[in-house]
Amino acid sequence: MIHECELHHTTCMVYDMGYRTPDPGNPRVQSTRDRILAAARELLAETGPAGLTYSLLADRAGVTRQTLYRHWPARSGLLVDLILEGSDGGYPEPGADPAVVAAEWLASLRAGLRDPARRAAVLAVTAQADTDPDSAQALAQLLADRLAAFNDLLKPSGIQVTAEEYTLLSGPVLARVFFDRAEVTDEFIAAAVEHWLAAPSEEPG
Amino acid sequence: MIHECELHHTTCMVYDMGYRTPDPGNPRVQSTRDRILAAARELLAETGPAGLTYSLLADRAGVTRQTLYRHWPARSGLLVDLILEGSDGGYPEPGADPAVVAAEWLASLRAGLRDPARRAAVLAVTAQADTDPDSAQALAQLLADRLAAFNDLLKPSGIQVTAEEYTLLSGPVLARVFFDRAEVTDEFIAAAVEHWLAAPSEEPG
């Protein structure tokens, strides 16, 4: 496939079989695409990953199945777009105090994962990442974006973190949300930040 | 459904429609059950969660589809059994030094998650936990078991940890494996342990 036109992260691809992804610049395309993604989030939240069927989704979105296949010839692409879309927004303010920035960052992470549809989308992509390279790359992209955004907020403090250090900070919150399935309290966030900042042999920056 | 016979965590249930889960005590049942679970792990590792079909699984396991429905009337039950089975084993030795115990514990966690089939099973159950109570409970059970096992190893040190503290320790490793999809190095484990033990205001015990 060949890249053609671009619009933020949404690229229009041309496939060998004369099929092509709709032009993201077209408002009609944007409209149906948004309607589909919204319906997908609903279905995902209501019925889980197994219930996200092209048939059901088409009905829910008021769209034909062929439209779905045109937009996402591979089903995994839909999930990928679900997590790449709406990932931005809601970031806290930069600050000089790493403790404050880290705490607010984790709080925004918690807020973003309050949405069941988003949780389901992230897990679905993660689950298929082992067998689908596109999903694996999307996850890597998401991580890189968030790491960069976090480091942006840390600029006033003069500290920058590596990917490993970022995971040491965010890991507990992610595990609490996805695996423990328990409330991420302010105390939990405070504890995570304190542990993270309590640098033993080396500074986390 | 009514509980009837028990064998470790495997309980035989009787359903309203005259259907019942096979008796776990029967060696024939155990045999086919093991063969099915082994085949399920293969399929899960090879084709991902979407490829784990009752039809494919039946063929792979050399079993009829009806046998699958008899063992697991609900598909989610299969995934649940996949993570509950084989979760034990490979635990490190107890010790008086929390740092050593924690590091060895994380190493054993990493070792357990080296198996792609196990990773896929955990993610699949996690993904459906939001819509399937059984899966949610299985996850909670798994967490409780591991927390108890970890506290067992910590007994010689006189330290016991809460669920939150356990997640603060294991979260980074889980996130590294599932979301970062990157190698969990010995250095990463060492850093996680050091951060965890560097108690800021309160001791983690």
Add this chain to the structure above:
DNA sequence: CCCGAATAACACAGTTTGTATGATTCATGT
């Protein structure tokens, strides 16, 4: 206003899914 695209409206074969039914194999208790 016209042309090309995006979409709708169908159609079709193949697969998966639940759910039956009867025959056959196996484990267990007497």
Add this chain to the structure above:
DNA sequence: ACATGAATCATACAAACTGTGTTATTCGGG
């Protein structure tokens, strides 16, 4: 050893989902 009940097999069936077409209609940009 043998009879009984279970577990499994071998089928069958309708329903839903899946890819993939074809044609007609609607919409947006030049």
